[in-house]
Amino acid sequence: MALLEVIKDKCKGCGLCVEACPFEAIEILDNLAVIKESCTGCGACLDSCELEALYLPKIEKKPAVDVSAYQGVWVFIEHQDSQIAHVSLELLGKGRESADKLSTHLSAVLLGDDISPIIQQLSKFDIDRIYCIEDPVLRDYRTDSYVVAASSLVRKYRPEIILAGATTTGRDFASALATELETGLTADCTELDIDPEQGLLVQTRPAFGGNIMATILCPHHRPQMATVRPKVMEMPAIVDSNDAEIIQESLSLTEDQILTKIVDFIPSIDTVNLADAQIIVSGGRGLGGTENFGLIEELAEVLGAAVGASRAAVDAGWIPYPHQVGQTGRTVRPRIYFACGISGAIQHQAGMKTSEMIIAINKDPDAPIFDIATYGIVGDLFEIVPLLSQQFKKKLGK
Ligand SMILES: Cc1cc2nc3c(=O)[nH]c(=O)nc-3n(C[C@H](O)[C@H](O)[C@H](O)COP(=O)(O)OP(=O)(O)OC[C@H]3O[C@@H](n4cnc5c(N)ncnc54)[C@H](O)[C@@H]3O)c2cc1C
């Protein structure tokens, strides 16, 4: 149900509120404002209605919990075919840093069946505890069984922070768990830190269509929950051997109590593997047309790189969406990222600014991409990109 309400007798369908909503959550139908499900209840539209036809009912607040009863940082370990998702390992690094700042322990939460190979992989990382539930009903990820299992652990051991990957599974799991525990969740964080005075998790993420970076705190409820996309955080160092304390719990859930059944797994055929590419050559609006992406593809082929793109290039239909890098595309962290004819808008940077080396080619010396570039080439990409391809071909003997 939408959060905002329209007082039908007052609304004249003038449409002023449509303009005021940053989430495009209002439309006019038959001279009446209609609120869509995407309404977040932010209240930004309220003052736009001169007839006071918009009304935001007060949401009853849940009483605050005793936050001092919650301790420790947990990372949800996502896995498939006995392999841990890379993002879970990345989060162990951020989790360690946060736990150290809070002088508390870092734990991995592992749910599944036949989990010893995963415990083995976790032994290479600096973790204090591993909370596990091993049960055949947890063999494959399913929202209902995983949330029952994780919430039973949370209620018993009371962590103050839970981090999960912003993957398809992690997003589903974290939002369902936060709902079950009646706590807050910040999705798709780009930065996490600990507030030194209050010891709260400082969660930063783009808001209002990426136009501002919002800092979100969860002071009154526990656990504080956040998801982070793959490749946003750095991988932690591998330790020689780690003797994490293993805490095994059981689950009293039978297959017939779970609503979801796994019928089959069909892996998606993702031919654009930006996430694992060591080198990415990306093109933007500066290319001027689909036919010119050939220049980008040629340089990428010489370097054995993947082809990326800005949203402007994708929106123009010059290249398909799986190539898009940025806030609403892929987050990447290659060793070398070439940005060709890309201005470097904040939403593009959100997906690539942690690349080890950024080489920007742009004819505008004031383009924001140069603020984050390791090397900047000011000039016409139609001259520079072919020259780079030519020179790399020579150097690499191709
Ligand atoms: C909610 C939201 C989400 C978004 N998500 C993303 C996202 O995931 N990824 C993304 O990329 N964007 C995203 N955007 C869009 C973003 O704000 C920018 O509009 C977009 O990144 C611009 O793409 P661009 O740099 O290719 O184009 P422009 O900003 O138009 O820049 C083109 C650049 O090319 C240069 N140029 C032109 N001709 C040449 C030439 N011959 N040689 C060299 N340089 C040349 C120009 O100087 C200019 O700097 C999002 C926006 C919003 C509101």
Ligand code: SF4
């Ligand atoms: S601004 Fe007020 S009167 Fe106009 S469409 Fe919106 S709710 Fe109705």
Ligand code: SF4
């Ligand atoms: S409350 Fe916010 S999201 Fe909902 S319609 Fe108004 S401006 Fe849009």
